[in-house]
Amino acid sequence: MISVQGLTKSYGATDAVRDLSFSVDRGEVVGFLGPNGAGKSTTMKILSGYLPADAGEVKIAGFDILSQSLKARSRIGYLPENVPLYPEMRVGEYLRYRAALKGVRSRLINEKVDDALELCSISHVRNQLIGTLSKGYRQRVGLADALVNEPDILILDEPTIGLDPGQIREVRELIKGLARRHTILLSSHILSEVEMTCSRVLIINKGQIVATGTPAELRERSGIALSGSVRMEIQTADRANSESVLAILQSLEEVASASLAEGIPSTTTASISCWTRYEIIPSLSSSSSGDPRPALFEEAVRRGWKLRELSAHESSLEEIFTSFVERIPGTPKGKTPTKEPAKL
Amino acid sequence: MRIFWTLWKREVASAFQTPMAWVILFFLLLVTGFNFYAGVSVLNHGPTEVTVVESFFNTVFFWFSFLLLFPLLTMRLYSEEYRSGTIEPLMTAPVRDTQVVLAKFLGVLFLYAFLWMPTGLYFLIFWWQTHLTSAGAIGAYVGSYLLLLLMGMFYLSLGCFCSSLTRHQITAAVMTLAVIALFFLTGLLSFLSGHVDTMMQGITITFSPIDQMTQFSRGIFDTRPVVWYLVMTGLCLFLTLQSFQARRWRS
Numbered sequence: 046m047i048s049v050q051g052l053t054k055s056y057g058a059t060d061a062v063r064d065l066s067f068s069v070d071r072g073e074v075v076g077f078l079g080p081n082g083a084g085k086s087t088t089m090k091i092l093s094g095y096l097p098a099d100a101g102e103v104k105i106a107g108f109d110i111l112s113q114s115l116k117a118r119s120r121i122g123y124l125p126e127n128v129p130l131y132p133e134m135r136v137g138e139y140l141r142y143r144a145a146l147k148g149v150r151s152r153l154i155n156e157k158v159d160d161a162l163e164l165c166s167i168s169h170v171r172n173q174l175i176g177t178l179s180k181g182y183r184q185r186v187g188l189a190d191a192l193v194n195e196p197d198i199l200i201l202d203e204p205t206i207g208l209d210p211g212q213i214r215e216v217r218e219l220i221k222g223l224a225r226r227h228t229i230l231l232s233s234h235i236l237s238e239v240e241m242t243c244s245r246v247l248i249i250n251k252g253q254i255v256a257t258g259t260p261a262e263l264r265e266r267s268g269i270a271l272s273g274s275v276r277m278e279i280q281t282a283d284r285a286n287s288e289s290v291l292a293i294l295q296s297l298e299e300v301a302s303a304s305l306a307e308g309i310p311s312t313t314t315a316s317i318s319c320w321t322r323y324e325i326i327p328s329l330s331s332s333s334s335g336d337p338r339p340a341l342f343e344e345a346v347r348r349g350w351k352l353r354e355l356s357a358h359e360s361s362l363e364e365i366f367t368s369f370v371e372r373i374p375g376t377p378k379g380k381t382p383t384k385e386p387a388k389l
Numbered sequence: 390m391r392i393f394w395t396l397w398k399r400e401v402a403s404a405f406q407t408p409m410a411w412v413i414l415f416f417l418l419l420v421t422g423f424n425f426y427a428g429v430s431v432l433n434h435g436p437t438e439v440t441v442v443e444s445f446f447n448t449v450f451f452w453f454s455f456l457l458l459f460p461l462l463t464m465r466l467y468s469e470e471y472r473s474g475t476i477e478p479l480m481t482a483p484v485r486d487t488q489v490v491l492a493k494f495l496g497v498l499f500l501y502a503f504l505w506m507p508t509g510l511y512f513l514i515f516w517w518q519t520h521l522t523s524a525g526a527i528g529a530y531v532g533s534y535l536l537l538l539l540m541g542m543f544y545l546s547l548g549c550f551c552s553s554l555t556r557h558q559i560t561a562a563v564m565t566l567a568v569i570a571l572f573f574l575t576g577l578l579s580f581l582s583g584h585v586d587t588m589m590q591g592i593t594i595t596f597s598p599i600d601q602m603t604q605f606s607r608g609i610f611d612t613r614p615v616v617w618y619l620v621m622t623g624l625c626l627f628l629t630l631q632s633f634q635a636r637r638w639r640s
Contacts (some may be wrong), residue, residue: 090477092455093481094480094481095477095480095481095637096596096637098638114483115483118481118482118483118485120485121481123478123481125474125477125478125481127474129473129474129476129478130475130478130587131403131475132473133403133406133407134403134406136403142395142398142399143478143482145392145395146396146479146482146483146484147393147482147483148391148392187478190478210393213437225567231432283524384435
């Protein structure tokens with residue numbers, strides 16, 4: 046649905062986007078991820094037909110964004126960053142205006158506007174002036190605007206920025222619901238959000254794509270997938286001090302190193318509460334595919350420790366993202382970086 | 390065409406949804422009302438050579454409120470959209486640049502015409518009260534209101550162009566006023582040079598709204614100003630379109 050080839054755009058001497066190429070297939074939800082100033086918004090402005098690129102080609106549903114601009118634009122619902130709206134208009138009035146502008150047939154306008162209002166749960170503010178709305182509502186009006194003509198493609202620039210946690214959850218649910226009917230490209234610098242909503246992630250930094258794949262693939266490729274943090278919380282029967290427990294743990298073949306988990310009070314308090322939390326980093330050379338949990342369990346059973354928690358901590362997208370963005374430019378994609386295992 | 394009307398309707402509606410149009414209307418009617426009253430008072434003093442139409446359209450009050458109207462009406466047209474960023478959703482909708490430029494121009498032209506409409510009531514009341522034949526001279530009304538419309542088209546398109554250049558409304562307003570003043574004052578050149586030859590007359594009748602209004606408000610029709618204003622309006626709208634399109638490449 047979206048195909049981008051060799052996109053380049055610079056503002057004066059600074060390159061915002063350099064030779065960017067990617068494509069988005071029908072029905073995909075793609076997350077566009079990058080730190081501030083990475084070129085996300087610029088790319089989205091070019092895709093939506095607002096800015097022309099210096100070089101490169103953008104095709105929206107097969108239409109060139111420059112030479113067949115109107116056809117391409119009518120297939121896109123675009124939510125710009127910061128959602129600029131006319132403050133003097135009322136919500137319903139604005140959406141009817143936008144629907145007419147996007148070529149929705151007159152007799153269908155009321156119906157489509159009602160649907161969009163319903164979908165974004167803003168029906169109750171339809172007669173309110175946009176200027177009096179809160180940030181969260183403005184965001185949803187912008188989203189309703191992007192949806193009103195039921196375009197094939199939605200381009201959403203930071204759809205959850207400036208919202209409170211409750212609203213963020215609502216918008217995420219909404220986007221997930223929309224994924225059934227639309228192809229979506231959304232940008233964000235909040236990684237957990239992308240992980241939750243997107244089937245594929247493009248990581249962009251300094252105007253270039255540094256990695257692409259599903260969140261799981263990226264995790265694998267970043268080489269910090271099993272960052273090793275296995276957390277184990279136990280109570281020893283004989284109230285042995287943590288040093289001796291650590292010694293036992295470290296003696297296991299599957300364990301590279303063990304330590305007291307961060308944020309756990311000193312041994313004295315730990316011995317009062319009796320529950321002690323350890324952090325174990327698996328030895329990658331071991332035969333047990335890097336997962337020390339079965340061995341840890343067996344050890345706990347043999348020694349009669351009570352086990353309250355035994356969990357492997359998967360590296361978050363956050364860590365993966367950092368690992369990609371911080372890589373020296375020019376490092377081939379997918380190459381495992383020599384990086385010490387990330388901390389919890 | 391439908392998209393054009395949608396855009397046009399929003400332009401007109403937004404002018405009336407904000408207090409802007411009403412404030413301008415209030416002060417315009419205040420000044421022109423006083424202007425009309427003053428004109429009628431002059432007529433009351435004894436026989437004069439001027440009609441009520443001439444005494445309305447050829448005063449300082451009229452020209453002052455007339456010239457101030459344009460920066461006020463046009464300054465926000467593009468600047469406001471640039472500044473608030475609403476230009477982005479607007480131009481990512483499937484609309485043509487020409488549609489936007491024309492809708493904005495014709496929207497503000499409608500507003501301009503709407504503002505002057507109540508002044509017609511003054512003459513209606515005057516005619517109804519006095520039954521003077523000169524007050525019922527259709528030619529004078531057609532001439533003066535036609536010229537008002539033509540001058541309005543030119544100056545409004547000039548204002549559109551200035552507004553399309555900048556994201557600051559005040560800058561747009563100052564530019565508009567300055568350029569209009571330049572054209573307006575060129576028409577006063579004949580006052581500076583003592584003698585009036587044919588060339589000077591040509592310049593005067595083309596540039597000087599004052600001289601044109603003196604003629605048109607007597608019902609004398611001259612095609613030169615008509616062509617001049619139509620051509621200049623077209624030129625300014627063309628420049629507006631260029632600057633509007635160039636903005637996308639600059640940013």
